[in-house]
Amino acid sequence: MRRHLRADAIRLGARWDVRGFLLLVPLVAVVGFLFSYTTIESHFGWDQSQPMPPEVATAIFADRATYAFPHSVLAVFDNAPWVLFGIFFLAAGTMGLEFGWGTIRTALISSPDRVRFVLSRVVAVGAIAVVAFAVLVVVGLVMPGVMGLAGIGLPPPPDTAPQVIAGTVAATVVMAPLFVAFGVLLGVLTRGPALPLLLLILDFLAEGVVSGLPAVRAAGLGWLAHSLPLMSVLNLGQAARDNASYGLPPVAGGPQLYVPLGLSFLVVIGWTCVFLALAAWQLRRTDVLE
């Protein structure tokens, strides 16, 4: 496995899309943080010719407080889904291009273990995801200080337990392996870099339609929304945010649509394993004609 990881380090380390992605992560996080902070008032409607109503001022004050340290980490992670899409694209793209360039042939002649080929790619892209999320955490931690230096005063943060922040971050990070594994699987299945993104979108739509069908809900199959891979990701994200809002544990009084955080974790990890196994199985059985 070390051989494969060393090879992946050379392979991925020199790719412009990987480098570009890692450069974009802090940039987009900072811009997203500042943009969402500066546009808070636009979320509230009142007659601009009149003074701001006290309840709006209170709500804006409360919203601004969520950008203060350490709650600022959660504010940054609100914009994290694009990182997951980026990770998916890297996983699918790097795997698909192995077929497109024919380099999978050269790689398998150099080392024929196909399962390790898949696993090392998941680990390598997963490592990129870890770096990306670590950057998000750092951005979340330092941005309030940077704003303070710039003379932008922030209200005191809400009284959020540290484990709530940690849980939300973990809930986002745990989605990364699922997106990586799904990307690798689609890369192996489609043998190209372009189709996986389209398939991801179609899958999102299909799962949304299936789990949202009134007939499905009427039949008591609402659990589907928590069990389908990408829906469970959405649920996990939402559950994490609900838990952040309501405090851990449990989600008392929270929306009942979402499953408990722990169960969502299990579903996501389960689907990750399924996708990994399918990718390895498919690559093992396939004839490499590229």
Add this chain to the structure above:
Amino acid sequence: MTGGLAIETSALAKRFGAVEAVAGIDLAVPTGSVFGFLGPNGAGKTTTIRMLVGLIRPTSGSAAVLGNPVRPGGVDLASIGAVVERPAFYPYLSAAANLRLFAALQGVGGSGADRRIADALDRTGLGPAANRKVGGFSTGMRQRLALALAMLHRPRLVILDEPTNGLDPGGVVEVRATITELARTGTTVFLSSHVLSEVEQLCDLVAVLARGRVVASGAPAELLDGPGLLRVGFDSAAEAETARRLLTDDGMAVTPAGADDAALSVGVAASDGSRIARRLAAAGLFPAELTPVRQSLEAVFLELTRDAAPQASGDGTSASASREAARSGGETADPDDRDATPSGNWPR
């Protein structure tokens, strides 16, 4: 499997849907030999090689490389270097970085790897281009890089699929010298080619593949020792015509020798020359010329493979079909291998 064989296959076969690309071939490649694997495009050479290195799964039969059974994903390639079809490298990496990557996969690491990489690049004439991105390489340079990679971990067996494709004459000479050098150091070389002069020049043993079957095998000299030709020249066309009728009546295959009206080509072994001379003399005909015509490997090759179906010229149709099938886990025609039916035996 026998210890003295670097490659041994038994009834090795591969079907792509309805097409039998390799129809049960038996190969025995002795350790230390330079083995020529000849065949026209689409004969099944590349499919066979892909099976040997575990890229595709045989439909039936078995193969062993260096004594280890072959199965996809489970081939012990630690002692094998291979160039299969057109070389494929990461275009955004330099030649040296590509070799470093694949060396890592081969388990060649550390400072020793850097030395070997530099050495391999120098040996293949790519030293000056070591830090250039492969995306800008010509076909010949990629071919050289593939050779460098195949030899990087000092394998005991090197499998080369059309290694001189795309090389300029200088490059061809260098590759042939490399193969000779490999053979000198005891490395077994399995050389797939349709450049017959190359095979004749380099190989100790040859197998000729047509339509997925081995139609002849042995030392090149043995293959050339088939039905010979005698050129029989006369002083006039009339004498030649009389001789033609006489020899034809005796059951010999006689044809005009090119555009020369006064000469015949007689399809007999060279050792039959004296018999023909006596027969003609008895009839009062005295040939002015009686010359054995040595068969070229080209002639033997064409004779052996003449019944093979016209080969596709790489239009990519089958390639697309096979990749399509591979996506679905099924099988269909391979880019290299198409119709595969018996094309006859060595015409002794």
